[in-house]
Amino acid sequence: MLIFERTVSLMKTSLNIRIEKRLAASKTNNIIIRVLFTILSFPFIGIWFAIYGVNPLDAYIKIFIGGFGSSYGLSETIVKMLPIGLCAVGLAIAYKARVLNIGAEGQLIMGSITTTWVALYSNVPPGLAVSVMLLAGFIAGAAWAIIPALLKTKLGVNEVIVTLMMNYISLSILNYVVTGPWRGEAQWGFPQTDLFPSYARLPTLAGTRIHYHTLAILLASTILLYILIYKTTIGYEIKLVGNNPDAARYAGISLSKTILLVMVLSGGLAGIAGVGEVAGIQGRLIRGISPGYGYTAIIPAWLGGLDPLATLAASFFISGLMVGGDNIQVSLRLPSGLVYLFNGTILLFVISGEFLTRYKVVLQVGERRIWI
Amino acid sequence: MDIAASLLAEAIKAGTPLLFATLGEVYCERSGVINLGLEGIMTIGALTGFATTFITGSIWMGFLAAMLAGGVFSLIHAFASISLGVNQTVSGLATVMLGTGISSLLGKRYVGLSLRDRLMPMTIPFLSEIPVLGGFFRHDPLAYAGIVIAIVMWYVLFKTRIGIIIRAVGEKPEAVDAAGVNVYLVRYICVFLGGVLGGLGGAYVSLYYTPGWREGIMMGRGWIALALTIFSLWNPIGSVLGAFLFGGVEVLQFHLQEYGVPASLLGALPYVVTIIVLTTSSFGFMRRKLGVPAALGKPYRRES
Numbered sequence: 140m141l142i143f144e145r146t147v148s149l150m151k152t153s154l155n156i157r158i159e160k161r162l163a164a165s166k167t168n169n170i171i172i173r174v175l176f177t178i179l180s181f182p183f184i185g186i187w188f189a190i191y192g193v194n195p196l197d198a199y200i201k202i203f204i205g206g207f208g209s210s211y212g213l214s215e216t217i218v219k220m221l222p223i224g225l226c227a228v229g230l231a232i233a234y235k236a237r238v239l240n241i242g243a244e245g246q247l248i249m250g251s252i253t254t255t256w257v258a259l260y261s262n263v264p265p266g267l268a269v270s271v272m273l274l275a276g277f278i279a280g281a282a283w284a285i286i287p288a289l290l291k292t293k294l295g296v297n298e299v300i301v302t303l304m305m306n307y308i309s310l311s312i313l314n315y316v317v318t319g320p321w322r323g324e325a326q327w328g329f330p331q332t333d334l335f336p337s338y339a340r341l342p343t344l345a346g347t348r349i350h351y352h353t354l355a356i357l358l359a360s361t362i363l364l365y366i367l368i369y370k371t372t373i374g375y376e377i378k379l380v381g382n383n384p385d386a387a388r389y390a391g392i393s394l395s396k397t398i399l400l401v402m403v404l405s406g407g408l409a410g411i412a413g414v415g416e417v418a419g420i421q422g423r424l425i426r427g428i429s430p431g432y433g434y435t436a437i438i439p440a441w442l443g444g445l446d447p448l449a450t451l452a453a454s455f456f457i458s459g460l461m462v463g464g465d466n467i468q469v470s471l472r473l474p475s476g477l478v479y480l481f482n483g484t485i486l487l488f489v490i491s492g493e494f495l496t497r498y499k500v501v502l503q504v505g506e507r508r509i510w511i
Numbered sequence: 512m513d514i515a516a517s518l519l520a521e522a523i524k525a526g527t528p529l530l531f532a533t534l535g536e537v538y539c540e541r542s543g544v545i546n547l548g549l550e551g552i553m554t555i556g557a558l559t560g561f562a563t564t565f566i567t568g569s570i571w572m573g574f575l576a577a578m579l580a581g582g583v584f585s586l587i588h589a590f591a592s593i594s595l596g597v598n599q600t601v602s603g604l605a606t607v608m609l610g611t612g613i614s615s616l617l618g619k620r621y622v623g624l625s626l627r628d629r630l631m632p633m634t635i636p637f638l639s640e641i642p643v644l645g646g647f648f649r650h651d652p653l654a655y656a657g658i659v660i661a662i663v664m665w666y667v668l669f670k671t672r673i674g675i676i677i678r679a680v681g682e683k684p685e686a687v688d689a690a691g692v693n694v695y696l697v698r699y700i701c702v703f704l705g706g707v708l709g710g711l712g713g714a715y716v717s718l719y720y721t722p723g724w725r726e727g728i729m730m731g732r733g734w735i736a737l738a739l740t741i742f743s744l745w746n747p748i749g750s751v752l753g754a755f756l757f758g759g760v761e762v763l764q765f766h767l768q769e770y771g772v773p774a775s776l777l778g779a780l781p782y783v784v785t786i787i788v789l790t791t792s793s794f795g796f797m798r799r800k801l802g803v804p805a806a807l808g809k810p811y812r813r814e815s
Contacts (some may be wrong), residue, residue, distance in 0.1 A: 191616050239600050290786075296793040299547065299600055300738050304782040304789075307731050311779035318775055434608070441601060476615020476726050483551075483608030487591065490602055494595040 155503040161496070169444060169496050176492030177442065180484045187480060193471050205466035206459030214347040216459040218420070221353045222247065222412035222429070223461075224454035226436030228361050229405030231445040235368060236401045237381040242287065242302025243409040244433025245309035246280035250413025252313060253279035255321065255332055255424040258339035258417075265338035269352060272339065272414050280410020281403040283309065288402035292395035306433070317426050331425040341419035350419030356411055357451070364404070364447040377401060409433060431478065435461065438482050442489050457485075516641075518762060523654055526758025528553070528712040528720060530657045532736035533743060533750040534664055535708030541668065541745055542701035543681035543806040547603025548588045550733025551610020552706050553713030556581040558614040560714025561724040562621055570628040574653075574714050581710015582703045584610060589702040593695055596810030607733070611726075621724040630719045653715060658751060660708075665747040677701060681804035684811040694811050709733070731782065738785045742792045745804065753788075760784050 185195030206216050226243040233240040254272045257263055263271050283305060290296040314330070323333035341350035368374040379387040380397045387394060416428055439457050443450030464478055502509045532549055539546045546552075559580035564573030587609070591602040630651040639648040668674040676697060679687045684694045716732070717724055735757060743749030764777045 187613055187616055191619075241604065290790055290793075294790060294793050296786075296790050297741070300734060300741075300789060301786055303731075303734050304738075304785050307782040308779045311775055311782075314775035314778065315773055319773055437604065474615045474619045474726065476612050478612070479608045480612025480616055483605050483610070483612050486601065486605035487587065487609060490597045490605065491591055491595055493597055 157501045157503065158498050159501055161499050170449075172492045172495050173442060173444065173489055176488040177485055180488035183488070184480060184484050191473070193467075193473070198467055198471065201467045201470065202460060202463030205463035206461070207463075212459075212462060214349060215462045216455065217354070218348045219432075219458035219461050220455050221350070221357055221415050221419075222432040223436050223439065223458050224357050224451055225353070225360070225408045225412040225415070226405075226433050227439040227443070227450050227454045228357075228364055228447045229408035230436055230440040231443065231447055231450045232364055232368065232377065233401040233405040234440055235381050235445050236377045236397055237384075238288070238291070238398050238401050239299045240284065240287070240302050240402060240405050241299055241437070242284060242305050242433070243405065243412075243436050244429060244431065245302070245306035246283045246406040246409035247413040247416070247429050247433050248306075248309040248313050249283040250276035250280040250410030251417035251424060251428050252309075252316060252413075253410070254414045254417050255316075255335075258335040259321070259332060263339075265336070268336075268339045269341060269418075272418055273352065273356070273411060276410040276414035277407040278410070280413065281407035283410075284402040284406025285399065288399050292398050313424070313428065314426060317424055321424065323423065332423045334423050335418060339418060340422055341415065343419065348420060350415055353411065353415035353419060360408060361447045361451045368447065373400070409436075430475070435478065435482055438486050438489075441486060516639075518759075518766075520650070521762040522755055522759035523650060524720060524758065525761040526754040526756070527654045527657050528715040528732055529736050529739060529757055530661065530750060530754035531708045531712035531715065532733060533739040533754055534657075534661055534747055535705035535712075536736055536740040537743065537745050537747055537750055538664065538668070538677065538701045539705035540740055540807055541681045541804055542677050542698045543684060543804055543809065543811070544589070544592055544698050544702055545599045545603065545808045546585065546588055546606075546702060546705050547600055547737065548585065548606025548610065548733075549603075549705075549709050549736055550729055550731065551607035552581045552585050552709040553610075553716070553729050553733045553736075554614045555584045555610045556710030556713030557717035557728050558618045558621070558713075558724055559710065561626070561717040562618070564626055564628060564718060565621060565624060568628055570626070570630060570718055573628075573718055574711060577710040577714030578707045579710070581713065582707040585702050585706025585709065586699070589699050592810065593698045593702070596812055599808050599810070615726045618724050618726070622726075624724070626718070626722055629722075651719060653711075653719070657754075661747045661751045668747060678804070681806055684806050688811075688813065698811075709736075712736070735781060735785050738789045741803075742788050744792065757781060757784070 181199065182195075185199070188195040188198050204212070206212055226247060230240055230243055253275045257272045257275050258268065261271075284302075287296070287298045287301040287305065290301055291298045317330040317332060321332045323329075323331055325333055341352050343350050366374075368377065376387065376392045376397055377400075379390065380392060380394055384394060387397075412432065413428070416432075417424055421428065435457065436454070439450050439453035442453040442457070460481055461478060464481065467473060468475065468477060532553055536546060536549060556577040560573040560577035563576035564570050567573070585606070588599075588602055588606045591597050591605075592599045630653065632651050641648075668677065676687065676692055680692070680694050680697045687697075688694050712732070713729065717728060721728070736754075739750060739753040739757065742753045760781050764780045767777055767780075768774050
């Protein structure tokens with residue numbers, strides 16, 4: 140009887156859903172929302188697995204074991220974290236200034252092309268090879284990023300489309316060099332260059348493919364960028380340019396200089412990622428030097444809320460998913476575009492979750508208010 | 512058939528998928544929403560069109576399904592950018608990735624298959640024999656439809672009440688809202704329409720222009736259409752010019768190959784031209800004069 144009465148009274152009370160603005164954003168709240176929405180994206184991806192005819196639960200178990208479940212898996216996850224992380228922390232800084240660089244892929248490719256020139260066609264002294272390659276990779280990536288930056292600052296050209304077009308252009312240049320002038324003599328006609336001499340290879344940690352120069356640069360740049368953003372005046376200016384360009388202009392901050400700075404940093408780091416791939420992993424320039432690392436890197440940057448440290452952590456997580464994804468791609472015969480399904484879904488869920496960092500959904504049942 | 516006329520005919524054929532996508536994006540941006548997801552929406556359209564035609568055997572069913580799929584898929588971006596008010600650039604990117612990913616997964620079984628049903632060019636007698644301009648008159652029905660749709664869309668946008676409402680929503684949403692128009696609904700409809708036309712453009716590629724399904728089939732056409740939207744100065748008639756110009760660049764790419772320019776480098780041509788075109792149409796004074804929608808990319812929320 141009692142239960143019945145309660146039901147009746149519940150039906151009489153009004154149920155009311157409203158959206159209210161959050162007065163203050165809390166950092167823990169933001170992290171919880173991001174993690175929660177990342178987890179929520181997995182069942183959605185699972186639907187597509189099921190439509191394709193693969194058991195989603197089975198697929199996920201294989202992905203997580205593949206990426207995080209063994210010391211080999213973990214070392215491969217770190218191998219992928221190097222290019223993804225280098226691109227991602229750079230992108231995070233650019234996005235902080237609301238410069239939407241989508242061109243990390245092209246900047247990475249230009250880094251790897253320039254490195255190949257240093258390794259095979261310049262007479263660099265063997266002892267200096269590695270340092271020169273790293274420097275050349277940074278400069279090439281930065282130079283490729285300066286073009287859209289200048290077009291944006293001088294003429295107000297949309298950087299999203301220009302950086303994207305430049306990805307396609309760099310891919311054409313890559314195709315041209317590996318099928319034309321740089322095609323290796325000893326490669327039986329494959330579209331790739333000859334192997335780099337051993338002095339132009341990045342050394343790796345014993346028993347793994349982790350090239351430690353790049354790892355050191357990744358860790359150092361993450362920390363330095365964190366300090367830059369949160370502890371220096373330049374960082375304050377970058378954030379102000381991103382949040383409120385008008386206020387920044389009134390405060391006497393040069394928008395152009397800030398935009399150029401963040402593009403040089405993010406392009407340069409993507410270029411270094413290119414050095415790592417060509418001189419650390421492949422040892423030669425190949426057509427498929429990057430399976431879309433520059434695009435994938437956009438996800439950890441947003442997942443990490445554009446904070447360099449959190450972006451690095453998110454890069455590790457996403458890289459693990461990629462390694463596990465490669466595994467099931469082989470064992471379950473899934474197409475290579477699978478990675479974009481993950482990327483797109485996670486990104487969509489994370490940015491949708493950002494809604495909840497700004498607004499709260501209030502559920503009002505009679506006198507009671509419940510909100511998230 | 513003279514060479515100039517056949518070049519023109521090829522340029523129109525190559526430009527038609529760009530035209531559909533650009534027309535849709537013009538309406539979308541006129542209502543204040545940037546849909547960067549075009550590349551993904553077109554890919555979804557290309558796969559849906561191909562798969563439907565393969566299964567039903569009817570190419571028109573394929574086009575219809577592609578339009579529907581493009582429209583429905585674009586609602587993801589609509590929900591994120593209109594209802595949730597998230598950053599439209601990022602939401603668009605996510606839409607591209609999602610569209611590419613879903614179609615590569617579901618399209619795997621269609622790679623390398625071919626279709627029996629084909630679109631037939633309708634060559635208009637006499638007119639198609641005119642030197643040079645004859646190139647306008649030897650096309651498939653959809654290429655003609657593209658031009659007609661562009662004219663209708665131009666008329667609706669600039670000469671009717673509906674058009675005034677769409678443009679006002681993209682300029683001053685608060686004012687339109689105060690006048691009792693549902694800003695959200697108008698934007699949803701425009702994004703949906705953009706998706707429908709994007710899906711149609713995608714299917715035109717997979718069913719007619721380069722028949723077949725494979726990953727990466729769009730080759731950046733969605734991004735080029737975004738640049739063309741700016742180039743056209745958000746005008747459907749300008750879109751026709753832009754799309755056929757780019758069709759011409761694509762055709763030029765094949766013909767320059769015959770003169771010994773490496774194909775790999777020529778592949779970059781449309782993208783280089785896109786940057787140049789975007790740069791020339793982005794000069795500040797031109798934009799102010801010729802009308803970028805004032806509320807473009809800005810989420811609208813009624814603050815109560």
